[in-house]
């Protein structure tokens with residue numbers, strides 16, 4: 162029998178089409194989608210059997226054709242500060258990380274958009290992992306479902322949820338996976354399901370300039386820019402995408418970002434690298450550079466990783482830097498490092514997935530033709546790099 166398909170990640174139209182293809186009468190498809198949608202995204206159903214207000218025959222029919230499978234949790238790590246990191250897996254060699262950061266007033270889920278990354282930012286651990294592939298909408302939405310499952314955080318619509326915010330700040334560059342990120346965030350912000358407000362979703366980019374306006378128009382989330390340097394010469398070196406889209410173009414795109422306003426500021430992320438970008442002259446140049454943009458500046462103490470070529474700035478220097486930025490009228494919270502002990506902090510994410518040559522992959526699949534766990538885990542491990 163053909164493998165059953167998961168309904169997770171399909172939009173309403175695609176779900177209706179799938180139901181009809183499975184033999185459901187066309188006229189009831191819309192209603193069925195509404196019912197399923199509610200069970201899946203409001204109540205977190207993982208099994209059709211729990212949908213007890215739906216006819217038994219219908220549930221049986223669904224279970225014959227579909228699953229509600231999410232990414233599988235390979236490991237869960239819990240930091241001493243309560244941050245949690247999950248390593249998820251959706252197929253041989255496809256592993257990616259998701260991080261949950263609880264705070265007093267909110268809980269933020271840091272979601273990955275790609276396995277690996279193409280950007281090679283010098284200070285970022287993910288940047289040392291080659292791109293394996295883009296994540297699908299199911300794999301992106303799946304990260305939120307897995308977090309809600311693990312945190313016992315259903316139903317979505319009840320007050321006091323643990324996951325209240327989503328930031329596209331995990332592995333990968335979301336604007337290099339635009340269509341899938343857009344489709345996923347549409348489901349995440351759908352008022353009849355997961356129902357996160359667009360104001361609680363932030364997309365972070367290293368500066369894919371041609372996609373920024375499109376993101377504002379078509380996704381409409383908050384925007385964060387990984388700035389990290391105020392001169393092209395330095396930014397070329399530490400955020401190499403700057404060679405393609407230099408600072409002026411990037412900041413012009415920010416000025417034109419649809420929906421930016423004083424009540425919806427653009428966040429500029431600035432990692433504090435000792436002796437590299439942390440001088441007080443840099444702080445003053447930063448303030449000048451952002452003039453006219455509704456901005457807040459997030460100073461991020463550099464989070465170390467094995468073999469990293471930088472060190473974190475001294476606290477006293479970060480404070481002085483922040484003071485200049487504050488005095489110029491910008492909010493400039495220093496981001497408290499969270500989850501460093503489990504390598505879950507900004508820029509520390511990396512999975513061991515490597516892109517296999519198609520021939521290797523096919524051979525591995527022949528060795529492990531079933532979808533059950535042991536074989537697959539082992540074939541996945543064959544592809545792993547030594548840490």
Ligand code: SAH
Pocket residue numbers: 282284285286329330331332333334335365366367385386387430432461462463464465466507508509
């Ligand atoms: N590619 C997107 C999404 C990743 S967001 C982007 O670049 O915006 C991850 C954030 O953590 C980015 O702002 C990134 O620049 C920052 N970061 C990367 N490595 C870091 C490190 N070692 N310490 C602190 N922040 C880091």
